[in-house]
Structure formats: structure tokens, C-alpha cells
Amino acid sequence: MTTAPSAELGRGPRLSLVVQREIARVLSPLSFAGIWFALRIVLGYRVDDLASARRRHREIRIRSNAPLLVCANHLTMIDSFLISWAMGSPFWFFLHFSALPWNVPERSNFAAATWQKLLIYALKCVPIERGGSRTEAAAVLARVAHLLRNGESVLIFPEAGRSRSGRVEVESAATGVGRVIRSVEGCRVLCVYLRGDHQESFSRIPARGERFHVAMSELEPKTDQHGLRGSRDLVRQVVRRLAEMEAEHFDGRQ
Amino acid sequence: MSSTDVFERVVKILTPYVKNQAALDTVARETHILDDLKVNSARLVDVVLEFEDAFDIEIADDDVDKVETVGDAIDLIESKTA
Numbered sequence: 001m002t003t004a005p006s007a008e009l010g011r012g013p014r015l016s017l018v019v020q021r022e023i024a025r026v027l028s029p030l031s032f033a034g035i036w037f038a039l040r041i042v043l044g045y046r047v048d049d050l051a052s053a054r055r056r057h058r059e060i061r062i063r064s065n066a067p068l069l070v071c072a073n074h075l076t077m078i079d080s081f082l083i084s085w086a087m088g089s090p091f092w093f094f095l096h097f098s099a100l101p102w103n104v105p106e107r108s109n110f111a112a113a114t115w116q117k118l119l120i121y122a123l124k125c126v127p128i129e130r131g132g133s134r135t136e137a138a139a140v141l142a143r144v145a146h147l148l149r150n151g152e153s154v155l156i157f158p159e160a161g162r163s164r165s166g167r168v169e170v171e172s173a174a175t176g177v178g179r180v181i182r183s184v185e186g187c188r189v190l191c192v193y194l195r196g197d198h199q200e201s202f203s204r205i206p207a208r209g210e211r212f213h214v215a216m217s218e219l220e221p222k223t224d225q226h227g228l229r230g231s232r233d234l235v236r237q238v239v240r241r242l243a244e245m246e247a248e249h250f251d252g253r254q
Numbered sequence: 255m256s257s258t259d260v261f262e263r264v265v266k267i268l269t270p271y272v273k274n275q276a277a278l279d280t281v282a283r284e285t286h287i288l289d290d291l292k293v294n295s296a297r298l299v300d301v302v303l304e305f306e307d308a309f310d311i312e313i314a315d316d317d318v319d320k321v322e323t324v325g326d327a328i329d330l331i332e333s334k335t336a
Contacts, residue, residue: 131295134319175299179315
């Protein structure tokens, strides 16, 4: 059985994703409340101009029915929670559950213990092992492509890990993301740049009471190149856009 | 081109990406590119693109998933140049 992103998923993996999605939906009032409480109350986080960010996401989402892959810069281990929070309110995501992005967390960080496995299962996650078997990575990318083709939103960090320099690194662009874009017809990319005021470099979690700035930009990457070069070209377009957004972020703060 | 020639060229291409230089001394067909040579998985794509240039072949995305060892790379290259 092939597991390439361009291939259709087998019945088993398709069914398991449907079941996971429905379990996540049923549990979502609980998980949304828990995450909101942790981010907002326990950690005291704020997102600058949150309403505008959510409006921007809604505008991009309703502009087209084409698949929407969310690609973001990556500095902390809870970026995916912060980005989802910035993209929509818990109530809106409950009503538009497909818009709540699936995530592809690193297995050793988020799926080591049983409770972690259960938690990320209920949070629409498909874990991946960084630097692990390429066959397994391809199977995960095939799931991602399938989800996108079926109207689900997926969040991926195209740098394939938290930036060690604290800045967007174009050279770290993961070609697998380009493969997904290439294999999903008409795939749009929502580039999201998120950074806290005190986030100088990468870390496990942002400082308590942190204030975040978020920017969103829609991109439809295209390439004339084939094979791996095409995939690399596509993902580099995405990461370059993130780098431009980062430059705008710092220019705006001077 | 003989398998030995392909092996030597593959190792030469891999060398700049290898973090575990000691493993290069005992490199063989069975040597795992990521686990033994400690090539960064993100850089494996650059390695494969260098294979394309060096051997004048085109390697599909899906074929890259089959490359785990030096021998896998040699087999893939030989299948494309045959």
C-alpha cells in the first residue's frame, strides 16, 4: 500500500480520522474551556487586536472553498494553541469545527505518555516523529493531504521545528510541506506569524502574562519545477513569506 | 558505471552533510543515513537533489521515502540509470 501524500488514503486510516474528528468534536466544549482557562487565566496571555485577527481568518476562509493549509513560524511548544486561539473563538470553532486546525506535533514532545496521547488525540492531532522513518512521515503527510482535500484545516510549522535562531529560517523549510501543497489541488496557504513581546528566541512556553502579535497572509504557491525541486520551491515560497512577515513585524515595532 | 563507482560518488555527496564523521570510516551499504551518519532529515532532500545532478536522473518525491541506507540510495540511483 502506498502512503504518499498524492495517494488516496486506505479505508482504515480514513475511518480512524473520521472517528477522531467526531470524538474531538464531542469533547470540544471541555477541551476548549480547558485551553482557554490555561492560556487566558493561568498564563495570563493576551493577543493584540484579537478581533481583527479572527475577522481576517474568517474572511480568508470564506473567500474560497479551496483547501486551506495553515503554515506558521515556530518559537514555542504551545504555538499551535496560541494560533488556534488567535484564529477564532471557541464558540466559532464549535460551530465551524472543520476550521479548527489539525496539528502535526512532534511525538516525543506531546505523545510520550498515555495521558498525552489521549489529550492530543482529542485535540485533532496526528503526531509525527521528527527524523524518524521516512515511510511513517509519508503516511502522516498522506493523512494531512487527505484532511485538506476533505475540507479540514491543518496547521503545520514548515520550519519543521522551533527556530533555534529565533528568526524564520528559510533554509530549514521542510520539503514534506511542499509535497502536501503539490498533492492537494488548488491548495491555499494561510501564513501566520505570531510572536510575543518578550520572545527573543525559542522556548518551551512563552513568559507568563505575554502579549502576542499575530499577522495573517494568504498565499497560493505555484511552481514550474517537478519532483523534489518543485516541493522545495513551494515550501520555500511559504517560509519566505513568513520571513517577510517577520521583517514587517520588527519594522513596525521600531 | 559500476556499483563501486556509484557507492564512492554517493559517499562523496553525503560527506558534507554527515555530522558523525567517525561513521564515515566504516561506511557500508547497510549504513543508515539518518541514524548512523546523522545527516539532518531536512538536509536529506538536498542530498537527493545532488544525486539528481550528479547522475543526471530525476527522483520522485515518493522514491525519497524509500531511501534509508546508503545501499537504498545506490539501488535507487542504479534503477534510474539502468
